[in-house]
Amino acid sequence: MPLLQQRRFSRSRSSVGAAREFVLTTLNQWHVDDRRDDIRLCVSEVATNALLHGVPPGREFRVRLSLDDLELRVEVRDSGDGRPTVRQPDAESRNGWGLFLVRELADDFGVTEHLPGKTVWAIFKVSTAVDHEALDDDLAGGGQ
Template sequence: MPLLRQRRFPRARKSVGAARVFVTETLRDWGYDDRSDDIRLCVSELATNAVLHGVPPGREFALALTGDDTFIRVAVRDSGDGVPEVREGGAEECGGRGLRLVQELSDDFGVTTHNPGKTVWTVFKAVPTTRGARPEPGAHG
């Protein structure tokens, strides 16, 4: 059974750093060291987008991590409308490069729409390198 940890964060700038800490601790607990830098960077980008584009103000966004012995899946859900797009623009563009980074660093990436909101998810092929204090399958942290 896959491992699962999820947490809700307020739609506030400080939540981006808190999301990175949450992911860092989870990956360490699960024994995933191999792709942790890529995963943390992508979480930072997805959490930033949820803070900037999730509506209305005052709502939370949810971050869920699932993993097994072959992958880590990150999913960030917010209540904002619209579907995020990867932009091809150059350095002069003001936005959209974060999702390009997520697309390049991960092994799979997509958006699932809901009513209301959306989930932006990304998958990383990863194998635990150590056997940390792995929680029971389906445990919430």
């Protein structure tokens, strides 16, 4: 059975950092130690895109993580219009690198459209298999 955690974030600048912290806390709870920098950067880029381009005023975006054996799936869903596209960034520009980096760092990446909005997702193969018994013990306070 896959592990699942999700959280909603408001349309504010502080939400990008809060989304990164949520992801890192969840990875710690799940004992996922590898690829943390890649995962954190991708969450930051996709959450920033949701905040700047996908979350209408008064709405939120959602970050969802699932871990099934050796595959971590990260999703950021917003309710805004438009479909994100990967552009070849200009080396001189500071813009346009977000989805390019996500595509390069993740093992798989895509966009699922909804009415309203869309989910931008990335998959990372990790070396930590889910040990449900150890995780249950940790969550119950026995792994302290």
